[in-house]
Amino acid sequence: MNALVLxxxxxxxxxxxxxxxxxxxxxxxxxxxxxxxMDIHNHGFFLLAFDGITTANLIFNIPSDLGRGHVExxxxxxxxxxxxxxxxxxxxxxNLLCRFEEEVLEIPKxxxxxxxxxxDYDYKISEITSIFDHFYEIAYSTVYDALQDExxxxxxxxxxxxxxxxxxxxxxxxxxxxxxxxxxxxxxDIIIEAR
Numbered sequence: 001m002n003a004l005v006l007x008x009x010x011x012x013x014x015x016x017x018x019x020x021x022x023x024x025x026x027x028x029x030x031x032x033x034x035x036x037x038m039d040i041h042n043h044g045f046f047l048l049a050f051d052g053i054t055t056a057n058l059i060f061n062i063p064s065d066l067g068r069g070h071v072e073x074x075x076x077x078x079x080x081x082x083x084x085x086x087x088x089x090x091x092x093x094x095n096l097l098c099r100f101e102e103e104v105l106e107i108p109k110x111x112x113x114x115x116x117x118x119x120d121y122d123y124k125i126s127e128i129t130s131i132f133d134h135f136y137e138i139a140y141s142t143v144y145d146a147l148q149d150e151x152x153x154x155x156x157x158x159x160x161x162x163x164x165x166x167x168x169x170x171x172x173x174x175x176x177x178x179x180x181x182x183x184x185x186x187x188x189d190i191i192i193e194a195r
Contacts, residue, residue: 004076004078004139008074008114034079
């Protein structure tokens with residue numbers, strides 16, 4: 001995982017990056033492109049690859065007494081140096097981002113961190129930064145574990161494929177026999193026979 005990024009929609013500037021961890025992890029071009037996603041999408045989870053990175057993003061609203069329509073729009077993004085993301089990793093990323101949304105929605109008057117003239121601004125900026133940095137640690141660990149699992153499965157698949165090809169080259173017949181077992185709806189045994 002390269003970075004965790006929080007973008008906010010500013011009523012004057014439009015979408016801007018509010019927090020990044022680790023700091024300086026994105027180029028200016030990547031930051032600009034990430035912000036533009038808030039103009040393209042208006043709500044929910046989505047993946048997008050650009051400029052050598054893939055981002056998992058969640059756009060959501062928080063209640064606000066000062067925002068237009070009494071809401072503020074935020075986008076939380078996980079940035080990966082990975083071009084292809086499989087379904088299991090997609091689910092992990094979506095669950096992580098939804099967890100962040102749930103946590104920040106619990107914070108009363110969170111919107112104050114977006115309004116420097118608010119009397120609670122300093123406290124709320126400190127609070128959101130603390131939650132954001134803590135969430136980065138959780139996300140980093142979770143994504144790392146998921147990527148390691150994916151690498152193990154890829155290595156196992158590659159090894160099985162090589163064994164399969166080698167056995168075929170030796171003239172061994174390879175087939176699979178299906179059987180059902182208790183607590184396991186379907187399992188496979190590989191049967192190897194000399195030809």
